[in-house]
Each structure stands twice: as C-alpha cells, then as structure tokens.
Amino acid sequence: MSADEASLVNRLEQRLGRLHARQRLGIEADHEAQIFGQGLNFFHLENWYSVHAVIRGVFKLSGLYWRGLRNAADVRVRITDLGFAALPSAFEGFTLLHISDLHVDMNERAMQRMIELLPTLTYDVCVLTGDFRGATFGRFDRVLEGMQRICAALKPPVYGVLGNHDTIRLVPGLEDLGVRMLLNECETIARGDERIYLCGIDDAHFYRVDNIEKAASDIPPASFTILLSHTPEIYRQAAHAGFDLLLGGHTHGGQICLPGSVPITLDSALPRRLGSGVWRYHDMTGYTSVGVGSSVVPIRLNCPPEITLHRLHRSVPRDQ
Incomplete structure (x- = not known):
C-alpha cells in the first residue's frame, strides 16, 4: 500500500469507523477482481465493458445515437410541490435541490448545461x-475535477450519499469540496426552535452497506424526516421506519425509453410506478430522479435529464 493510499484509508477509518471503512473497501476490491476475471464474474450490463462499444454501434446504425447524444445534454429543471401533515410550520416552502446520477466523467455536455442552470435556482439545501x-x-481523478466545478456553482449546505458506481475513496475528496457525505448518518436542520432531520445511507444496491437503523437512531419520535438513498429499492424499509420523504435516483428513469417515457428496463428491483417522479408508499412520499447523467452509453431517448426543486408544504398539493 502506497503512502497516499495508507493516508486515505486512515482518513476513512477516522471518518467512518474502522469496520465500515474496511467492509466497503474489501467489497470494492472483490468487485474489481471480478471485473478483471478473477473468480466468479459479476455480470451486470454496466460492468460488461466489452459490449459497450457494440451498443453504441447499434444505436449509430439505427440513426438514433446522435439524437440521443443531444437529448442527454438537454438538462431540465423540474419542480415538485410536496405536502406533509408532519412538516413543522417554520419549514413551509423549504426547498431542496435534488441532483442525482451525475456520472460526471462521461457526461461533459450535460454537466456544463447543469452548471449554467444552477445560478438561476433558489433553494435552501442541495442533496x-x-x-x-x-x-x-478504477481511478476517480476526473470525477473530483468535475465535482470541483459543480460544487463551485452550488450554494451550501450540500449533502450527499454514495451510489453503486462510487468508491468510498471519493468521500474525503468530496468533503474537501464542501459536500457533507451521509453514510448511515443524520443531520439536523433548524429553523428557529423547530427541526427536521436529513438522513443518508450508504449504497443499498450493490455494496449493501446501508443501515437505516443506525442513520435514524438518534431522531426524536414524531419528527419530520427525509432519507437520501441512491436507490429507492429500500422503500419498504424506509416507509416502515417512519420516514416522511425518500429521495433517490439510480434508475435513470430507464434512460432509453419508448415514446411516452415508458422505460424498456429500470435495472432495479422496483415496481414501475416507483421508477421515476413522485410516488407514495403507505404514509411515505418518494421521489425517484431520472438523473442528470447517463450510463453505459451517453445517450437518452424519451427521458430528458433533470435536476429537481422539491418545495415542501404543510398542505397536500393539488396535483400530487
């Protein structure tokens, strides 16, 4: 282990605890070994890199590739109005800017368009x-370089969680850029003498190192709570744990969809109605972002990229 790697591991152990850091790093090492043919291969389209060029070629032959490339850069601002009986009165109109699935190092035009949009937006917190x-x-230097540009355009505070594409080694660099990463942790947000609680869990899709119980362990009963999770797959656990709002992404809304934004596949263990946009499960409201970036191939069809402003209200909105 190099001196730089040892220093990073030491930072992670101090920040997350020795067990969480070692567990996540160990799973990542196993994953990379599988990618390069050691042991049982982890079959997943995102990781089957030999066919990515074939997929691009198929879309180019079909004539859809260049249109999809333009679509992938057409980042839009979406606004939701979400109503909650439990929202403290001081937080009426509280607005979260929700950004997901950046895939910074493969979506330069989408990143640039988003950076142009960010100064025009008004919000209280970015997630x-x-x-x-x-x-x-592999390496993540370009990711941190891209995130430096994005973070310079964001207004604090900024909170984040990791996804299934992300190494835990990104955490120190992201926090140095001003992103408070929530890894099975919770932050209190205060307005006057009223509070809401923002929790975040580590990746529940591939790494399976999420721990909702730990994240929510210090929240007082009957509090208004928001959970950040890369994947909405944990919607059942989150709802039964009493969260009021779950914000996630991962699905890309299908990314390549049929007309009418009907996804061909969601690559997630989710009912289709939870695959994008606003949804409800029992007493919990959820929102699945279709994301800013794209995966496997840098194109989108019938599924434009988005950043989302969630405005919270004490009354149930008419169109929810």
Whole structure:
C-alpha cells in the first residue's frame, strides 16, 4: 500500500469507523477482481465493458445515437410541490435541490448545461443522491475535477450519499469540496426552535452497506424526516421506519425509453410506478430522479435529464 493510499484509508477509518471503512473497501476490491476475471464474474450490463462499444454501434446504425447524444445534454429543471401533515410550520416552502446520477466523467455536455442552470435556482439545501462517476471501478481523478466545478456553482449546505458506481475513496475528496457525505448518518436542520432531520445511507444496491437503523437512531419520535438513498429499492424499509420523504435516483428513469417515457428496463428491483417522479408508499412520499447523467452509453431517448426543486408544504398539493 502506497503512502497516499495508507493516508486515505486512515482518513476513512477516522471518518467512518474502522469496520465500515474496511467492509466497503474489501467489497470494492472483490468487485474489481471480478471485473478483471478473477473468480466468479459479476455480470451486470454496466460492468460488461466489452459490449459497450457494440451498443453504441447499434444505436449509430439505427440513426438514433446522435439524437440521443443531444437529448442527454438537454438538462431540465423540474419542480415538485410536496405536502406533509408532519412538516413543522417554520419549514413551509423549504426547498431542496435534488441532483442525482451525475456520472460526471462521461457526461461533459450535460454537466456544463447543469452548471449554467444552477445560478438561476433558489433553494435552501442541495442533496446529491449518488453515482458521481461513470465506471464502477478504477481511478476517480476526473470525477473530483468535475465535482470541483459543480460544487463551485452550488450554494451550501450540500449533502450527499454514495451510489453503486462510487468508491468510498471519493468521500474525503468530496468533503474537501464542501459536500457533507451521509453514510448511515443524520443531520439536523433548524429553523428557529423547530427541526427536521436529513438522513443518508450508504449504497443499498450493490455494496449493501446501508443501515437505516443506525442513520435514524438518534431522531426524536414524531419528527419530520427525509432519507437520501441512491436507490429507492429500500422503500419498504424506509416507509416502515417512519420516514416522511425518500429521495433517490439510480434508475435513470430507464434512460432509453419508448415514446411516452415508458422505460424498456429500470435495472432495479422496483415496481414501475416507483421508477421515476413522485410516488407514495403507505404514509411515505418518494421521489425517484431520472438523473442528470447517463450510463453505459451517453445517450437518452424519451427521458430528458433533470435536476429537481422539491418545495415542501404543510398542505397536500393539488396535483400530487
């Protein structure tokens, strides 16, 4: 282990605890070994890099590739109005800017368009729900370089969680850029003498190192709570744990969809109605972002990229 790697591991152990850091780093090492043919291969389209060029070629032959490339840069601002009976009165109109699935190092035009949009937006808190990098292994220098540009355009505070594409090694660099990463942790947000609680969990899709119980352990009963999770797959656990709002991404809304934004596949163990946009499960409201970036191939069809402003209200909105 090099001196730089040892220093980074030491920072992670101090920040997250020795067990969490070692567990995550160990799973990542196993994953990279599988990618390069050691042991049982982890079959997943995102990791089957030999076919990515074939997929691009198929879209180019079909004539859809260049249109999809333009679509992938057409980042849009979406606004939701979400109503909650439990929202403290001081937080009426509280607005979260929700950004997901950046895949910074493979979506330069989308990143530039988003950076142009950010100064025009008004919000109280920004939340980033994971998948900062395009690959699922390897170096991440370009990711942090891209995130430096993005963070310079964001207004604090900024909170984030990791996704299934992200190495835990990104955490120190992201926090140095001003992103408070929530890894099975919770932050209190205060307005006057009223509070809401923002929790975040580590990746629940591939790494399976999420721990909702730990994240929510210090929250007082009957509090208003928001959970950040890269994948919405943990919607059942989150709802039964009493969270009021779950914000996630991961699905890309399908990324390549049929007309009418009907996804061909969601690559997630989710009912289709939870695959994008606003949804409800029992007493919990959820929102699944289709994301800013793209994965496998840098194109989108019938599924434009988005950043989202969630405005919280004490009354139930008419169109929810």
